[in-house]
Amino acid sequence: QxxxxxxxxxxxxxxxxxxxxxxxxxxxxxxxxxxxGSGQLTKMVNQICIAGLVQALSEGLAFSEKAGLDSKLVLDVISKGAAQSWQMENRGDTMVDDEFDFGFAVDHMRKDLGLCIEQAQQVGAQIPVTKIVDQYYAEIQAMGGARWDTSSLIKRLR
Structure with a gap:
């Protein structure tokens, strides 16, 4: 649009x-x-990367919260360095605020990651982290988060 x-x-x-x-x-x-087929394969690479980034951001923010830091201040500082990403810039604050009723749904990410896992097997690629993150998204679905944004991975860690 x-x-x-x-x-x-x-x-x-x-x-x-x-x-x-x-x-x-x-x-x-x-x-x-x-x-x-090359476009679809490239989209798979994109989704594999996003899954890992969102999981890492979730872990970092959950660590920040458990350590008693001001997570929004942490985001402000680390977003100026090597940890910066689109996910951090566009989802960091909503992750801290526990807001997930928007964006790319977990159901859609699970579909995409399933395709990635299947394709990886066909081409002989190893994607162990992606397989784990896919299972974490299954946990989010079980929590009622099928339509939540993919950044809801942090809910598993709270």
Missing amino acids: NGALTVMVGGQQDVFDRASPMIKHFAKAVTRMGES
């Missing part, structure tokens, strides 16, 4: 060239990743 998507495309160059102008109406970036 606001043209902020990053789109990864697989397919023939001539088809990409024809479709690209339309895709740019709803995307800030459109990249042809290679032949058919």
